[in-house]
Amino acid sequence: MNDPVMIIRLANSLTDLMGVCKHDSVMSTNAKEERFSLESRKANSLSFEEKEEVYALFEENMKSFYMQTWGLKKEDKMNELFHPAARLFCVHAAPSTGEEEDVKKSKGPIVAFTLFRFEWDDEEEPEYPVLYCYELQIRSTFQGRGLGRKLMDVLKVTATKLKLQKVLLTCFTCNEAAMAFYKSIGFDIDEYSPSKSGFPQDYEILSFPIQL
16 A cells, blocks of 8 residues: 555544554563563543643653743643654553553553654655654653663664654754754654755754665
8 A cells, every 4th residue: 555645544534543653562681681562552541530630741851841841831742742643652660570461451651752743744745644743752760771772673673664754753953862862763853844955943853764
């Protein structure tokens, strides 16, 4: 199937993306033999408590960058995060011991998530469907364990399986650590990023092309 309209319709019709990315629902890192459970969710399926948990993690990591640039209004950001088209891969803390099935069923606190949508590359002149990553957030006490890299790998695989052309994201230029991280995993400044047009802004659009 190569029809871009059908590709984006199919992507948005899927409920659970775990079968698409083919990633096991149990994740592990080298740090302290920790284990985590991974799940796919539609943003509007989250409970009120889960939405507050996601927003709190976003605010913990990003409030200072927003206050340096665009400003932050919780209501506006909540509407963006939990838009009907938004999806998440959520990482939950899980027991370090026990059967794998128990880990899969574990619903510990959310320690990391990536939030994204299946969209067109450009609103005014759409050409092809993309996976747009709106957020990648790791709780500070769980950073440095490779969770961010694992989640971005899941997005890349998902985009490849669904025949999307790119993974796109927006990164504040003042967030130097994030910018360096994304470039280390293969992202580069997209051709439609403001700086490419000679109009430097406080953000860049980064992209990872998918080899179809």
